Amino acid sequence: MKKITLVLALFTLMTMAANAQVYYTKNGRVTFFSKTVLENIDAENNQVISVLNTETGALQFSLLNNAFHFPKAKMEDDFNEDCMESDKYPRSTFKGKIMNLNEVSFNKDGSYPVNVNGDLTIHGVTKNISTTGTITIKNGNVSATSSFKVLVRDYKIQIPSIVSNKIGESIEVKVACNYQKK
Amino acid sequence: MQRKTRRNIFLLFIAIIAIAFIIGYRVWNEPHKNIKNASGTKTTATALYSDLTKDSATMKSKWVNKIVIVSGEVKQVLKNQTGQQIILLKTNLEGGSVNCTMEENINNITPGNKIIIKGICSGYISGDPDLDLPGDVFLTRCYRSI
Numbered sequence: 001m002k003k004i005t006l007v008l009a010l011f012t013l014m015t016m017a018a019n020a021q022v023y024y025t026k027n028g029r030v031t032f033f034s035k036t037v038l039e040n041i042d043a044e045n046n047q048v049i050s051v052l053n054t055e056t057g058a059l060q061f062s063l064l065n066n067a068f069h070f071p072k073a074k075m076e077d078d079f080n081e082d083c084m085e086s087d088k089y090p091r092s093t094f095k096g097k098i099m100n101l102n103e104v105s106f107n108k109d110g111s112y113p114v115n116v117n118g119d120l121t122i123h124g125v126t127k128n129i130s131t132t133g134t135i136t137i138k139n140g141n142v143s144a145t146s147s148f149k150v151l152v153r154d155y156k157i158q159i160p161s162i163v164s165n166k167i168g169e170s171i172e173v174k175v176a177c178n179y180q181k182k
Numbered sequence: 183m184q185r186k187t188r189r190n191i192f193l194l195f196i197a198i199i200a201i202a203f204i205i206g207y208r209v210w211n212e213p214h215k216n217i218k219n220a221s222g223t224k225t226t227a228t229a230l231y232s233d234l235t236k237d238s239a240t241m242k243s244k245w246v247n248k249i250v251i252v253s254g255e256v257k258q259v260l261k262n263q264t265g266q267q268i269i270l271l272k273t274n275l276e277g278g279s280v281n282c283t284m285e286e287n288i289n290n291i292t293p294g295n296k297i298i299i300k301g302i303c304s305g306y307i308s309g310d311p312d313l314d315l316p317g318d319v320f321l322t323r324c325y326r327s328i
Contacts, residue, residue, distance in 0.1 A: 067304040
């Protein structure tokens with residue numbers, strides 16, 4: 001009887017390992033916002049690739065800087081040409097891990113606060129960051145949100161003096177992804 | 183006479199400031215490029231995907247940030263978080279698509295339909311080779327092209 005239980009337990013473990021769940025989206029959303037005296041600057045990018053491995057907690061995001069859409073064409077040009085130098089550094093990425101993966105039940109509906117740590121690369125500069133987020137499971141669907149601040153000088157982003165009064169030092173970045181199972 | 187000259191210089195100065203302000207205001211508020219009526223380079227979803235996955239500088243400068251008119255077969259129709267329609271066009275790689283975010287939704291479009299889409303090409307993002315997840319080529323601000 002003990003043997004059967006052991007075999008069953010092993011089998012369950014193996015099945016769980018084989019079902020290493022990978023979730024992804026290619027149309028995740030990243031927005032950023034900066035409040036300034038003259039005008040608020042906000043931009044959105046709805047073409048973010050994100051991959052979440054629910055077995056290891058590995059989490060990654062990748063986006064093209066030139067896919068950020070601004071309300072004004074001039075803002076978009078300045079962002080790509082002067083700030084991000086999108087020709088030279090086309091992508092921004094994050095590669096990290098959910099640190100409290102054991103507190104998330106991916107097979108149970110709920111909203112789980114997570115701590116995420118990893119490397120954020122913007123404008124060719126990589127910095128290790130820690131932030132918080134929420135993973136939501138609803139009817140088996142996995143989604144994730146996070147919000148954090150980025151200091152432009154940390155990533156050596158030069159803001160031309162003519163628009164410097166239009167862009168704040170600190171940018172609030174919001175991430176929202178609805179995943180599908182691979 | 184001297185007072186008149188001084189007044190003229192002052193008026194000229196004011197006029198220059200006003201003109202600079204108007205130009206600045208107009209540049210700052212310039213509208214986005216009208217993609218719907220713009221011309222673009224024609225290609226197919228398969229060719230565009232194959233060109234941009236080569237990671238060649240020539241191909242990037244040929245397509246990235248350019249208006250492209252892409253013909254292909256619809257693989258999937260989705261919606262993003264803002265309710266915009268996403269049309270995935272088939273490529274020669276299973277799992278890899280030309281991912282088009284539509285500015286105007288197209289009604290009655292289903293997988294298998296042949297379609298021509300015009301939009302700005304943002305480029306290619308690789309997926310995760312370790313997890314066997316291919317990347318996509320992205321088009322933004324897309325319209326159906328005839």
